C-alpha cells in the first residue's frame with residue numbers, strides 16, 4: 501500500500517487534498533496521470549453501459565438538489581453511521597442555498613442515484629423508452645464520513661458511476677443475475693484481478709433502507725477484503741416515494757411474461773441498481789497492476805495496466821537528445837502523428853534509454869518507441885513492450901495501426 505501511495509504522489513497521479521495547508525481529511529486531488537486514468541475508466545464504462553446499448557439514457561444532474569428529494573428518499577431520516585460514542589450521525593453534508601431569510605438548508609448528494617429518479621419522468625417523456633430500460637450517471641457524491649481512511653478508499657468526496665435499470669416486477673430476478681454478470685465482465689475489462697473479487701450476499705438487517713437484495717463485490721485490498729462495488733434490488737421504493745409511475749404500452753402477450761397488466765395501465769417499475777465507485781475501482785486496478793520483478797540486476801516496480809486504460813499509451817524518444825537529426829525525425833515523423841492520433845502520447849528524452857524505460861514502466865506505459873540512427877535510413881523504429889521488455893522493429897508508417905491493435 502505504501503508503495504502505491506508513494507508512486508501515486510511521486511509520479512503525479514494522486515495528491516493529498518489541500519496539501520500545502522496540511523491537507524483536509526478525506527479529500528484528494530488528482531494530477532495529470534491520475535486524471536487520465538480516471539477519464540479512461542469513465543470512458544470505458546460509458547462505452548460499455550451507455551453508448552454500447554440501445555436501452556440506456558445518460559443523465560448529468562445537479563449535485564445540490566431540493567431538500568425534499570432527500571426527505572422523500574429516506575436519507576434525512578436514515579443515512580447515518582454511529583459515532584464512537586454510539587450516537588447516530590447523518591453523513592450528508594449540509595449546505596445553505598441562497599442568502600439571509602430566504603436561505604434553505606440542503607445537502608450535497610450522498611449518491612448519484614436520486615438525480616436519476618427525479619429525472620425519470622423527464623426521460624420517459626423525452627425518449628418514450630419501453631421497459632426494460634436504464635438511466636446512467638457519472639458524478640461526484642459526498643459523505644461526511646466519520647473516519648475517512650485507507651487512501652482513496654473511504655473519502656468524503658468521491659465519484660460514482662451508477663445505473664438505475666427499470667424492469668417489470670416479475671422480471672427483477674432475471675435482470676439482477678444479468679447485471680451481476682455484466683459487472684463482472686467490466687471489472688475484467690479494466691484489469692481488476694478477478695481472483696481477488698468476492699461476491700457477498702448482504703444479509704437482512706445489513707442492507708440499505710431501500711434494498712431488498714444486495715450483492716456486494718468485495719476486493720482483497722492491501723488493507724483487507726472490503727466493498728468495491730454493489731448491486732442492489734431497490735424494488736419500487738424510489739419511484740413510489742417520489743410518486744412517479746410509468747404507462748405500460750406493451751401488450752402482455754408480446755412481453756413473454758406472466759403479468760396480466762393491461763395495455764395503457766399505470767405501473768411502478770422496479771429497479772436494479774449496479775453501482776461503481778470510481779476511486780475504489782482505481783485503487784483495485786492499482787493494487788492489481790502493481791508488480792515487481794528483476795530487470796538488469798535491479799528490482800523494477802511497475803504498473804501492469806491494460807493498454808485501454810493506461811494514462812499514456814506510448815512514449816517517444818530519440819536515442820540521443822543531442823543529435824538534431826534524430827530529434828527532428830522523432831518529433832515530426834513519430835511523435836506528432838501519434839499524438840494527433842491517440843492524444844495520450846508523451847515525449848521522453850531524459851537520461852539514458854534504460855532510465856526512460858523504468859520511468860515509463862512505473863506509470864504503466866505499455867509501449868516505448870525509440871528513434872535511432874538506423875531509423876534515418878530504414879524508416880523503422882524500435883517498439884519495446886513494458887511487461888516482457890521484448891522489442892519489435894516496426895515501420896513508422898505502420899506504428900499507429902500496430903498500437904491500435906493492442907488497445
Ligand code: ATP
Nearest residue numbers: 645653654655658727728729730775776777779780
Ligand atoms: P461502505 O459500506 O464501504 O461505506 P456503502 O455500502 O455505504 O460503502 P454504497 O452506498 O453502496 O456504499 O455506495 C456505492 C459505491 O460508492 C460503493 O460500492 C463504493 O464503491 C463507493 N463509495 C461509497 N462510499 C465511498 C467513500 N466514502 N469513498 C469512496 N468511495 C465510496
